[in-house]
Amino acid sequence: MIQVGNASVARDPMMSELVVRGVAVPAFWYGTAWKADRTEPLTALALAAGFRAIDTANQRKHYFEAGVGAAIAGAGIPREQLFLQTKFTSVRGQDQRLPYDPSAPVRVQVEQSFASSLEHLGTSYVDSYVLHGPTTNVGLAEADVEAWRAMEAIQASGRTRLIGISNVTLEQLERLCGIARIAPAFVQNRCYASTGWDASVRACCRDHDIAYQGFSLLTANRRELVRPVIDEIMMRTGYTREQLVFRFAMQVGMIPLTGTSSEQHMREDLAAQRIVLDDADVRAIESIAR
16 A cells, blocks of 8 residues: 555555545546536446546536536436535636626635535535635635635535645645645646656645645646657557556556546546556656656
8 A cells, every 4th residue: 555644545456446534535536627518428428437436616617517417317326436526616717607696705605606516416415625726826815715714614514525625836735734724635736747747746745644636647748648758668568658647646646537538548547447557667657757
C-alpha cells in the first residue's frame, strides 16, 4: 500500500478502491465536464463500463448535472455502490443559468445550489461536495471563506460525506488548511507534467491528509505524452498511452479522472487498475517534462 496521509492508495493491481477519511472511494473516476447534451448517454455508458465514481458540478456553463442524474436513474445501480461528487460554483464561473439567487448571501447560494444538486442527482446526499475554485487568483476572498463555512455545515449535517476544493494554488490550499474547521478531503486540479504533475500541491496534500484528484491528465499534456520515452514503454509493455498515464497517476497517489467519450477507451482506461508499472517507468513518466 502507498500511504498518502490518511488515504491508503491500493497498489495491489486487483484492488480498485482507496480510503479517504474513513470513506471508501473508487480509485478511478469518470468526469462529465464539457459534454452538454451528451452527458446522459455518456455517463450511462461509463456506468455500464464499470465506473462507479462520477464527477459533476452545478454549473450549466460546463456541466449538465441533471443529465448525470438521469443516467444514474436509468442505470439501476444501488446508490450505496456509487460515489457522487458535485461542486458549488461561484457567480464568477457561471453563465446566466444560475442554480441560486445571485443577490443572496454566499452561504445561502451554497445551500440553494446544494439543494438543486440533490434534486438533479436524485439523491438525499452526495459523497463529496467541492468548492469549484476560489473567486480570486491569489489568496482567499471573504466569499470563499463563507462558502467553505457553508460546506462545512453541510458535511456536519450528514448531507455530504466529504468536502474539497478544486482549481487551487499551493498558496490558496495552505491558506484554506489554516482556516478550515473541517479540512478538505480532496483537491481536484488540472495536472500538468510541466509542473512535475502539480508536485507542490500534491506534496501539500500529503502533508495535510488530502487525496489529490488529477484531471486533464491527457489533454493538458499532449506534447509530453508523444515523447520517445512513452513510446518505448508502450512498445515494451503493450499498454496504451492512456493506460500508462492513468496507472502512473494511481501509483504516485492520485485519483485520475477520465472524460473519454469512447466506450472502448472507457474499458481500456479501467483496465489500468489491473496493471503495475515498474518503479523506473513511474520515475520516467514523472520527470518527462524535465
